[in-house]
Amino acid sequence: MITTPNYLKELLTVMDNDKTIGIAGSKLINVKDQIYECGLNINKKLDVKFIGQNEQIDFLDDKEYIDCDYCSSCSILFRRDVFEKAGKFDPYFSPEYLEDADLAFKLKYNLNLKTVCVPKSKVYSLRNFLDLCTDEFIKNNNSLYFLDKWQKYLKN
Numbered sequence: 399m400i401t402t403p404n405y406l407k408e409l410l411t412v413m414d415n416d417k418t419i420g421i422a423g424s425k426l427i428n429v430k431d432q433i434y435e436c437g438l439n440i441n442k443k444l445d446v447k448f449i450g451q452n453e454q455i456d457f458l459d460d461k462e463y464i465d466c467d468y469c470s471s472c473s474i475l476f477r478r479d480v481f482e483k484a485g486k487f488d489p490y491f492s493p494e495y496l497e498d499a500d501l502a503f504k505l506k507y508n509l510n511l512k513t514v515c516v517p518k519s520k521v522y523s524l525r526n527f528l529d530l531c532t533d534e535f536i537k538n539n540n541s542l543y544f545l546d547k548w549q550k551y552l553k554n
Contacts, residue, residue, distance in 0.1 A: 420511025423469020437466030437515030
C-alpha cells in the first residue's frame with residue numbers, strides 16, 4: 399500500500415460527520431492510476447462487484463461517500479468501541495479472506511451501522527502486481543462459513 403497525503407483526513411472527516419457510519423474505507427488505485435475498487439458489493443452466490451473498477455482515478459470524487467457492503471481491510475477506519483462491541487474480527491477468517499466483509503456485516507446487521515467508501519481517500523494497492531493470492535482451501539472454507547453466517551442478508 400502507498401497512501402496519498404489526505405487519505406486519513408478524508409476518512410476521519412466522513413466518520414466525524416456521520417455517526418451512522420461504522421466503517422469508512424479508501425478508494426484503492428492501481429499503478430495505472432485506475433480504480434481497483436471503490437467499495438464492494440456481494441450477492442448470494444458470493445460474487446463480488448468491485449465498484450468503479452478500471453475507471454479513472456477521479457471517478458466518484460464528487461461523492462462524499464458511496465454506500466457498499468464492505469471495503470477491503472487494507473485501508474479501513476472504524477471506532478475502537480464499535481469494533482469491540484461487534485466482537486472484533488472473527489478468528490475463523492484468519493489469516494485472510496472475507497474477514498472485512500464479515501466485520502462490515504456485523505456492524506450493519508447487529509449494530510445498525512453502515513459501511514462506506516470515501517472516494518477522496520485514495521490508497522495505491524500493489525496487490526495485483528505482487529501476486530499475493532489467497533490459498534484456495536482458505537478461500538473456499540471462508541466462503542462457505544461466510545455464506546452460512548450471512549446468507550439471509552445477501553441479495554440475489
